[in-house]
Amino acid sequence: MTKKPENVIVGVSIGDLNGIGSEVILKTFQDNRMLDFCTPVIFGNVKILSFIKKALGINCSVFGIDSMDQLVHGKLNVLNVWKEGVNIEFGKNDEEVGKYAIQSFTTAVAALKEKHIDVLVTAPINKYNIQSDDFKFPGHTDYLDKELEGDALMLMVQDNLRVGLLTDHIPVNEVSKHLTEDLIRTKILTVNKSLKQDFRINKPKIAVLGVNPHSGDNGVIGHEDDAVVKPALKQLFEEGVLVFGPFSADSFFGTGQYENYDAVIAAYHDQGLIPFKTLSFGKGVNYTAGLDGIRTSPDHGTAYEIAGKGTADHNSFKEAVYLAIDVFKHREEYTIMNKNPLKTKEKQL
Structure with missing residues (x-):
């Protein structure tokens, strides 16, 4: 049985908090009709998202949860990946912020592997400030290639x-x-x-x-x-x-x-x-x-030059959400169409 559209769980990694990632995420889900297409969960911190939406004047409700068991359909969920505050300075290249971007991303990838989310949409990161002893990858794709089959x-x-x-x-x-x-x-x-x-x-x-x-x-x-x-x-x-x-x-x-x-x-x-x-x-x-996992992202970067100004165009991020959902549904259909009923029967025996 295929999932209903609104029950497709879309995980979102927060990206660089000093860039435009949070802005395009919040602008996308500011339209409540998006919740008819999926159940989104942002991997980050609800207090930080609340601060950013207030700073940018985005009218969008966020619902904080501490585990995926608390996920609520029909709401923009924010999974608290960390509890402490983060110093946000829009437009600044900050290694500390880079650490939180990777913490959000790696936690979301783990959730994708464990089937807690159906698809992953990643907000832009800064490839320079994410580098550390624990994360030595040029970007999202190389890490996904290592973690997913x-x-x-x-x-x-x-x-x-x-x-x-x-x-x-x-x-x-x-x-x-x-x-x-x-x-x-x-x-x-x-x-x-x-x-x-x-x-x-x-x-x-x-x-x-x-x-x-x-x-x-x-x-x-x-x-x-x-x-x-x-x-x-x-x-x-x-x-x-x-x-x-x-x-x-x-x-x-x-x-x-x-x-x-x-x-x-x-x-x-x-x-x-x-x-x-x-x-x-x-x-x-x-x-x-x-x-074997589904990941999309917008086709732009952190855009530090316009971060915090409230002028970022969210269309690419919104299209990334749509595409992730479409691919998820297509893969479900493809699996059903190519299922071998004889093998299924053999397994049951």
Whole structure:
């Protein structure tokens, strides 16, 4: 039996308290209609959230709980992950605040693993101030890849525009070192499965962008496309994966070619995210595909420059909540549709 929409439990990690994370969270759930879609629980501290909503003039009721057993449907729950106060200085890069961001995040991930929440939506963190002896990860995705089963892949989503990455948070001068046929194969199979399982697309078509300008121009501008990318794509296509390319990245989005595919795979971070953020108009969502848990986040950072001013746009965060719920429901449907009744009967015997 599938869950009713309002009973889908959406866990929210608080992010950097000096950034715009709390603002976009509170603005999203200020609309009580959101509680018809899910039961949210913020991993943080109810006194701090109350202070922030008052400071920003956000009319939003929060309900403090000390354990998940106290969760109440129809309310914006705040699980008190810590009791002490935190010094909030909007716009300031603060290592102490970074510790609370990670405490919120790791507690929420544990709740996701233990099935206390159905999905996780993460508010933005500062990748610099979160580093410590206990947390040595570039960001959310790498930690999730360690804690959850599967192969994590950053997939940026806005309606039918989906952009994935072969490599993500690595320097540009290291991209070619990381690109192997095995990596390309793993990433494309991850996207292919996600499109079927998470987006309910039966026969997904995937486009892959070239690593070099003009996809290398037959080796004149780099060898990676001919020597690594093309053989990997050829093998996958022969196995029945509808993957095409490599396409010249400079004209692919401007000519509208992306509209012919269910997902586009870029070789590196900016190759994919610059066109995505240009086209998504502030409503893009970062989805971590390939894991057995569901996690989304807005497509922006802490935005210290506008933190505390009450001007942050919450649409990307709201879309992240919607997408997490949609993926949860799609996975439930996918599991039911692909369930083998004979195996189920064998287990019962």
